[in-house]
Amino acid sequence: MKRIILAIFLLGLFANAQNTPIKKDTLNVALDEVIVIAAKKKKIETEMKMAVSVDEFLASSDNISFIKRGAYAWEPLLNNMSTERSTVTIDGMHIFGACTDKMDPVTSYVESNNLSDIDIKSGQEGSMHGATVAGSINLKRKSTSFGLNKKWNGGYQTGYEFNNDQFFNLGKLSYSGDKLVVDGSVSYRRAQNYTDGNNDEVEHSQYKKFNASLGVAYKTSPLSSVRVDAIFDKAKDVGYPALPMDLSLSRALITSVAYKRFYEDGPIKVWDTKIYFNAIEHYMDDTTRPENLVHMDMPGWSTTYGLVSKVNFKKDDYASEVQLNAYNNLSIAEMRMYPQDRSERTMFAYSWPWVTTSYAGLSMSNSLDVSNISQLNFGGTLGLNYNYSKYVEFNWIFHPGAPQKKTRFLPNIYASYQLNMSGFDFSVGGGYGHRAPSVSEGYGYYIYNSFDRYDYIGDPDLKNEVSYEVNASAGFKNKRASIQAKANYFYIQDYIIGRILSTGSPMNYQSVGVKGYTSLDHATLFNFSLNGSYAILQDLHWKGSLTYARGLDENKNNLPFIRPLSYQTSLHFSYGKFGFLTSLNGDLKQVDYSPEYGEDETPAYTNWNVSADYTFHIKDHKTVLQVGAENIFNTYYSTYADWGNIPRMGRNVFTSLKIDL
Amino acid sequence: MRLLHLYVIAVFVVVASCTIDKTDYEAEISTETTEYIDFKEVTSITSGDYTISIEALNGSLYKGYNEIHLKITNTQANGDLENSEVTFLPIMTDVNGNKVSCPHEYNLPYDATEEYYKGYAVFTDESDSTVSWQLYIGFVDNDQSYMIDHTITVEEQTNxxxxxxxxxxxxxxxxxxxxxxxxxxxxxxxxxxxxxxxxxxxxxxxxxxxxxxxxxxxxxxxxxxxxxxxxxxxxxxxxxxxxxxxxxxxxxxxxxxxxxxxxxxxxxxxxxxxxxxxxxxxxxxxxxxxxxxxxxxxxxxxxxxxx
Structure with missing residues (x-):
């Protein structure tokens, strides 16, 4: 295994060497300038709300939708595909949740004030960080640049939301010296149960979350720096109204050490290498649910260490990034059931029987300016994925003789062509890629899914899921208006999904049967989005978007969790120091639902939201005060992806205050 | 480099401080079950010139299935008795004096490589104040038949x-x-x-x-x-x-x-x-x-x- 990884590494070096042009580049880039450019990023806030959670921010993206099990830790679906099909990383670092029920997506371990941007790539273009089908979500951490004029920077944000008595405080501070940079952030959120549109309290929807991050960078030479980063996140007493159990504690420690070097001459511009380690603990708790027939402990652990090393090249019209990615993850999840007579012996099993996943991949992305108006992007990844199940006897119960070790090759390639002329832009692209089954799909053991109420069993022998993808976009933009349409189509061979196993007998008392992860011959997915904006007046802007998706299995039956036709339209008006926004968003009736996978028809809903903000200065500090309301009509609704049809939040008045220090 | 040291220490401290311990699976499945791996002597009976050694797993006889190894030594000739016709009969006497047996192998074959007579008994009850078990072992040496009986203790099977x-x-x-x-x-x-x-x-x-x-x-x-x-x-x-x-x-x-x-x-x-x-x-x-x-x-x- 190690040898193969080494071989890939060497191959990578060789490949790089071949790409290095001999001609000297005269372009002179100073380190500081590059960092400043890199630091110019979007803020984590939506137009509607300036103090948003990471989930709310992601929700404002077109190709992200969410499975919601409560008010906390939503599972992001990219291109209407679940998290197994996408890679979610923090600054390129792989992190895997420790919960078998996906109660802790990676996005739940960061906070909006330690992120600078979220980079979403659709389809195979997202394979840079590892094999994927749906694409990638890379959460970018804040990093202040060296030698800013203003040495100390900071911000403080506080707010209150009335519906669920949510109170939050987010603080950040940074120091920028010539040689040393320090970034720190602390945040705390707590919320009580929210109430739905019928003014009924949704029990078990409270949460508490603490998050802190620290980053220290030191300039080791004019062109190189070392950076150490750490995020600590702790969530306590988190309710999941859609599940039969809650979370008593989840903790994450996400750390990395990076070395970055810039090159003044030659085609190599930056070389950035990072080693990282993260450990996640996740302890479910059902003592808050006395109605449960059986008390059960379900702790989970996920530990990952890895390496990311990337080199950026640029030469005339050609730019390229080569990235080496290697990581090792150990996922453990236990379940222990307590008989009603507690003196009796407890019942124990692993839902993840100590499953190790090692991955090494070499990726490359290239862009070539074919002419002034056109660009060709292409790239690919060759990855090696290795799984090892320590207690493989658990897997043998349903799959006798399944191998304890499994090695898979995961190739991914893509290409796209872009054309820009006089305000119009067009692109077409395609991709092909494999992904390995996730730990649950491959090695999961009686993982209870409260959505369709089946216990799920993994199959170590599942084939790689193979995706064939085409995408296209067309848009037009001028000073006042813009419109863009995007579409993609995936043909996914050996699509992994749970199918009822007649031989199994459920273990969790709520379940109705056992499903095994199996491969469908194929499935298809189509996503479409339309975005528009128009400046009606100088201070009055309109924005709107429309998304549509359809997913079908081999028998032309609907796939689950495909978003029905949804829309969003908003109007923003600014007047002096005041800003006003009103928006409507909603889904149409979910016609193409999938009863086979536990879905029922979800009715249409519309939400109307308003907000107003006022900007002023306290001494020299810019301060923004915002007041708004979501779901003004107090509509009772739940969306197609609300686990167990739990109702969403009713009318919510929110206030927040932000001060830049 | 110092940064790296600090980093490693910090990581170590946090990882070592997991709040719930992982289950030790091997220990978990062995807590309720006692495994019997080694054959040990249960009892040794001396009668005249002969010593009979009875071996069973863990050196005890339990209710349920017991594999039994038997060795007969002639103390005078200072040698093991091989290929004799050995018979084995467990008899239980209950509170009323009724005598019954249990599934057992009556004629014990000789295992030449292991050098013992091999059989089994499935004891149906534990020995207690009202139930007693007696073994009747017969063998032939130099064309002379011998019969030895001996009281044994059948213990409760906790596994x-x-x-x-x-x-x-x-x-x-x-x-x-x-x-x-x-x-x-x-x-x-x-x-x-x-x-x-x-x-x-x-x-x-x-x-x-x-x-x-x-x-x-x-x-x-x-x-x-x-x-x-x-x-x-x-x-x-x-x-x-x-x-x-x-x-x-x-x-x-x-x-x-x-x-x-x-x-x-x-x-x-x-x-x-x-x-x-x-x-x-x-x-x-x-x-x-x-x-x-x-x-x-x-x-x-x-x-x-x-x-």
């Missing part, structure tokens, strides 16, 4: 995976099923081994005690033991496991099958014993319904295990 059951079949015959393996099951496919025996009622009147024809047992041949393992605990809702294999007789005379345990805890092995023609001797089919909150129904013929 339920070596549990046994005795029952009267629909044919009015007396049957015995004793579990032999696995001693310490795993959450896995386990090879399940059981011995199935029956009592042969005497056809002739009793001769001088102990008359072996009055205490005859034999291995049940070519039957099938249908298996349906379930967890009886109400919260487990009659949970079962897939891919189990019914027990059939193999060349060693024992019945072999496969049982899958999906988690640790209390399990009931529901059986149906069928003869070679598929006629049911004992046992009933149990419900396959998943019934949370209701104690699982058991077959007429079952053995409870625990691990």
């Amino acid at each position: 339920l995976n070596l549990n046994m059951t005795a029952f009267t079949g629909n044919d009015n015959e007396q049957y015995f099923i004793a579990l032999i393996s696995p001693q310490s099951p795993s959450v896995a496919e386990n090879d399940l081994v059981a011995g199935i025996y029956k009592y042969n009622p005497p056809t002739d009147p009793a001769g001088t005690f102990p008359d072996p024809s009055q205490f005859s047992y034999s291995i049940v041949q070519n039957h099938t033991l249908l298996l349906d393992p379930r967890m009886p605990e109400p919260s487990m809702g009659n949970h079962s496991s897939p891919n189990n294999v019914d027990l059939t007789q193999q060349s060693d005379g024992l019945y072999h099958g496969v049982v899958n345990y999906t988690m640790t805890g209390n399990w009931t092995l529901n059986f149906i014993l069928q003869d070679e023609d598929g006629q049911t001797i004992k046992g009933t089919e149990v419900s396959t319904e998943f019934t949370p909150g209701i104690e699982g129904e058991k077959s007429e013929l079952y053995i409870d295990i625990l691990f």
Whole structure:
């Protein structure tokens, strides 16, 4: 295994060497300038709300939708595909949740004030960080640049939301010296149960979350720096109204050490290498649910260490990034059931029987300016994925003789062509890629899914899921208006999904049967989005978007969790120091639902939201005060992806205050 | 470099401070089950010039199946007695003075490589103040027959995976099923081994005690033991496991099958014993319904295990 990884590494070096042009580049880039450019990023806030959670921010993206099990830790679906099909990383670092029920997506371990941007790539273009089908979500951490004029920077944000008595405080501070940079952030959120549109309290929807991050960078030479980063996140007493159990504690420690070097001459511009380690603990708790027939402990652990090393090249019209990615993850999840007579012996099993996943991949992305108006992007990844199940006897119960070790090759390639002329832009692209089954799909053991109420069993022998993808976009933009349409189509061979196993007998008392992860011959997915904006007046802007998706299995039956036709339209008006926004968003009736996978028809809903903000200065500090309301009509609704049809939040008045220090 | 040191230390501290300990799985499955691996001497009987050493797993005899190794030494000749005709008969005397035996191998064959006589006994009861067990061992040396009897202690079998059951079949015959393996099951496919025996009622009147024809047992041949393992605990809702294999007789005379345990805890092995023609001797089919909150129904013929 190690040898193969080494071989890939060497191959990578060789490949790089071949790409290095001999001609000297005269372009002179100073380190500081590059960092400043890199630091110019979007803020984590939506137009509607300036103090948003990471989930709310992601929700404002077109190709992200969410499975919601409560008010906390939503599972992001990219291109209407679940998290197994996408890679979610923090600054390129792989992190895997420790919960078998996906109660802790990676996005739940960061906070909006330690992120600078979220980079979403659709389809195979997202394979840079590892094999994927749906694409990638890379959460970018804040990093202040060296030698800013203003040495100390900071911000403080506080707010209150009335519906669920949510109170939050987010603080950040940074120091920028010539040689040393320090970034720190602390945040705390707590919320009580929210109430739905019928003014009924949704029990078990409270949460508490603490998050802190620290980053220290030191300039080791004019062109190189070392950076150490750490995020600590702790969530306590988190309710999941859609599940039969809650979370008593989840903790994450996400750390990395990076070395970055810039090159003044030659085609190599930056070389950035990072080693990282993260450990996640996740302890479910059902003592808050006395109605449960059986008390059960379900702790989970996920530990990952890895390496990311990337080199950026640029030469005339050609730019390229080569990235080496290697990581090792150990996922453990236990379940222990307590008989009603507690003196009796407890019942124990692993839902993840100590499953190790090692991955090494070499990726490359290239862009070539074919002419002034056109660009060709292409790239690919060759990855090696290795799984090892320590207690493989658990897997043998349903799959006798399944191998304890499994090695898979995961190739991914893509290409796209872009054309820009006089305000119009067009692109077409395609991709092909494999992904390995996730730990649950491959090695999961009686993982209870409260959505369709089946216990799920993994199959170590599942084939790689193979995706064939085409995408296209067309848009037009001028000073006042813009419109863009995007579409993609995936043909996914050996699509992994749970199918009822007649031989199994459920273990969790709520379940109705056992499903095994199996491969469908194929499935298809189509996503479409339309975005528009128009400046009606100088201070009055309109924005709107429309998304549509359809997913079908081999028998032309609907796939689950495909978003029905949804829309969003908003109007923003600014007047002096005041800003006003009103928006409507909603889904149409979910016609193409999938009863086979536990879905029922979800009715249409519309939400109307308003907000107003006022900007002023306290001494020299810019301060923004915002007041708004979501779901003004107090509509009772739940969306197609609300686990167990739990109702969403009713009318919510929110206030927040932000001060830049 | 110092940064790196700090980093490593910080990581170590946090990782070492997990709030809930991971389960030690190997320790977990061995807490409830005692494994008996080594044969040790149970007792040694000296009679005249002869010493008889009886060995069993763990140096004890338990209720249920016991493999027995026997060595006979002539203390005068200072040598082991080989290839003798050794007979072995356990007799239980109950509170009323009734004498019965249990499934056992009467004529013990000699294992030349291991240099002992090998047999088995399936003790049906533990020794206590009212129940006592006596061994009658016979052998021949220099054309002279010897008979030695000795009181033994049959202990309670605490490992339920070596549990046994005795029952009267629909044919009015007396049957015995004793579990032999696995001693310490795993959450896995386990090879399940059981011995199935029956009592042969005497056809002739009793001769001088102990008359072996009055205490005859034999291995049940070519039957099938249908298996349906379930967890009886109400919260487990009659949970079962897939891919189990019914027990059939193999060349060693024992019945072999496969049982899958999906988690640790209390399990009931529901059986149906069928003869070679598929006629049911004992046992009933149990419900396959998943019934949370209701104690699982058991077959007429079952053995409870625990691990």
